[in-house]
Amino acid sequence: MSDKKKIAIFASGNGSNFEAIARACQQDRINAEVVICVCDHPGAYVTERAKRLEIPVLELRPKSYPSKADYEKVILEALKKHEVEFIVLAGYMRIIGDVLLNEYTNKIVNIHPSLLPAFPGVDAIGQALNYGVKVFGVTVHFVDHTLDGGKIISQAAIPYDGNDREELEAMVHAREHVLYISTLRSLLN
Secondary structure, three states, X not given: OOOOEEEEEEEOOOOHHHHHHHHHHHOOOOOEEXXXXXXXXXXXXXXXXXXXXXXOEEEOOHHHOOOHHHHHHHHHHHHHHOOOOEEEEXXXXXXXXXXXXXXXXXXEEEEEOOOOOOOOOOOHHHHHHHHOOOEEEEEEEXXXXXXXXXXXXXXXXXXXXXXXXXXXXXXXXXXXXXXXXXXXXXXXX
């Protein structure tokens, strides 16, 4: 019997963090097994990555459900079926509600592309660029009822004095992959 933690990764888009984490798990760099990918945008590229890595995918359209609670109950049922112990958000663009928060208290983590508490919410990189900061960064934090306000687990700074958003985003994503994997290794090993 494996002592690996069973984790779910929630994602909404491209899935580069999803793939980095899933590969790290498959290579035993994180003591976990990704047992399901939950995606709220059916057809998003993350689902192709998951299928290629032979990870089951749950694709749902949130607007197909009468409420957030109803949507999350369907997810929770799938998580229980897969015996999920821990949830990792990787580019999941929905706010987690009470159904999942109550079931997975202090067992949901997220990565955010800023040095929280600065620039919470959508388009943190754009917010930081518009503000003119010279040190960008990434934060891994526990998810709670606040928007990007849960307890900070780890952070990494990225000095940058340019104005090329594409270049900066590439730097942020590269740092996210390293920080998220090392943080998950610490949390789950």
